[in-house]
Amino acid sequence: MQTSEIVIADDVAGEWRIPVLSFTGSDPNASKVYIQAALHAGELPGVAALHAFIPALRAAEGEGRLLGDVVIVPKCNPIGASQWLHGELQGRFEIASRANFNRDYPLIALEDRETLLDRIEASSAADQLKRRLLHLALGADLVLDLHCDDESQLYAYLEASFWPEAMDLAESFGLEAVLLSDGGSTAFEEAVTHAWKAGALGARGAWHDGRISLTMEFRGLRDVRPDLAASDAEGLMAFLQRRGVVSGEPVRRETFTGPVAGLDYVQMIDAPKAGTVLFERTFGDEVKAGDRLATIISTPASRRTTSPSTPPSTEPSSPASPPASSAAATI
Numbered sequence: 001m002q003t004s005e006i007v008i009a010d011d012v013a014g015e016w017r018i019p020v021l022s023f024t025g026s027d028p029n030a031s032k033v034y035i036q037a038a039l040h041a042g043e044l045p046g047v048a049a050l051h052a053f054i055p056a057l058r059a060a061e062g063e064g065r066l067l068g069d070v071v072i073v074p075k076c077n078p079i080g081a082s083q084w085l086h087g088e089l090q091g092r093f094e095i096a097s098r099a100n101f102n103r104d105y106p107l108i109a110l111e112d113r114e115t116l117l118d119r120i121e122a123s124s125a126a127d128q129l130k131r132r133l134l135h136l137a138l139g140a141d142l143v144l145d146l147h148c149d150d151e152s153q154l155y156a157y158l159e160a161s162f163w164p165e166a167m168d169l170a171e172s173f174g175l176e177a178v179l180l181s182d183g184g185s186t187a188f189e190e191a192v193t194h195a196w197k198a199g200a201l202g203a204r205g206a207w208h209d210g211r212i213s214l215t216m217e218f219r220g221l222r223d224v225r226p227d228l229a230a231s232d233a234e235g236l237m238a239f240l241q242r243r244g245v246v247s248g249e250p251v252r253r254e255t256f257t258g259p260v261a262g263l264d265y266v267q268m269i270d271a272p273k274a275g276t277v278l279f280e281r282t283f284g285d286e287v288k289a290g291d292r293l294a295t296i297i298s299t300p301a302s303r304r305t306t307s308p309s310t311p312p313s314t315e316p317s318s319p320a321s322p323p324a325s326s327a328a329a330t331i
């Protein structure tokens with residue numbers, strides 16, 4: 001393992017230094033891997049997973065079992081990690097510009113990779129970060145961006161072209177769901193996919209063969225535990241074994257029975273009233289149209305009335321109907 005640094009000039013003074021770990025495989029034809037964690041700087045389950053995974057990868061490298069090159073940036077956003085405001089970490093958006101650290105990546109073709117570094121010193125610190133990370137990722141075939149949700153099960157988010165080949169990913173990690181996108185955003189993992197599709201590689205029908213770029217959602221913000229980190233590290237190793245990056249039988253293989261759904265099937269529910277939400281379901285529960293999910297207390301201690309359940313709806317983004325005048329609403 002070799003350690004290097006990404007150096008980013010700060011917008012005001014000084015610089016940011018980001019450790020990059022590089023592992024060298026023995027087979028130049030094996031897939032190359034790029035993994036980063038905590039792009040949204042407060043999302044730490046992926047950092048914990050890499051903390052458990054890196055010693056296993058070092059052992060594989062030392063014992064000659066590592067076939068493909070692997071580059072890891074275990075904690076890739078020091079700008080976000082520095083943004084403590086009134087006792088809370090603000091790791092999702094850059095405070096100075098309100099820019100989301102996982103949006104607005106340059107959409108370029110793979111052949112133009114080196115242009116990401118052209119006059120990079122003239123860019124803002126956040127843009128330098130994005131360009132440097134994307135430049136690293138575009139040297140790989142398998143790109144994993146490790147995030148987490150607020151509260152969540154374990155799921156991955158990837159472009160539909162990578163499914164069902166990515167079943168090996170689901171089985172390696174024991175995913176509970178897979179969400180498929182249409183590749184139309186400027187998020188990190190979709191900028192990688194865009195680069196593959198936009199150039200000469202994309203002109204081939206099977207541009208995605210042997211490649212994957214994905215966002216892993218390692219459950220919720222509070223799911224930072226040694227047992228989960230060890231389990232997710234096993235998942236990483238099993239996936240790299242399944243893709244021929246590390247030799248040997250996969251250390252883990254689970255049966256995947258979770259839902260695989262496009263983003264059209266993700267339903268955001270608008271609250272009909274503001275107030276204190278008492279959830280009556282939790283993530284992972286199966287619900288059907290018309291089920292009551294929560295009660296909203298809009299006026300505490302007032303006479304509580306219960307509105308009917310939300311009307312059955314098949315429209316993905318249909319908001320719940322507001323109840324008749326009442327102090328408590330249900331969604």
Ligand SMILES: [Zn+2]
Pocket residue numbers: 039040043102147148
């Ligand atoms: Zn995130």
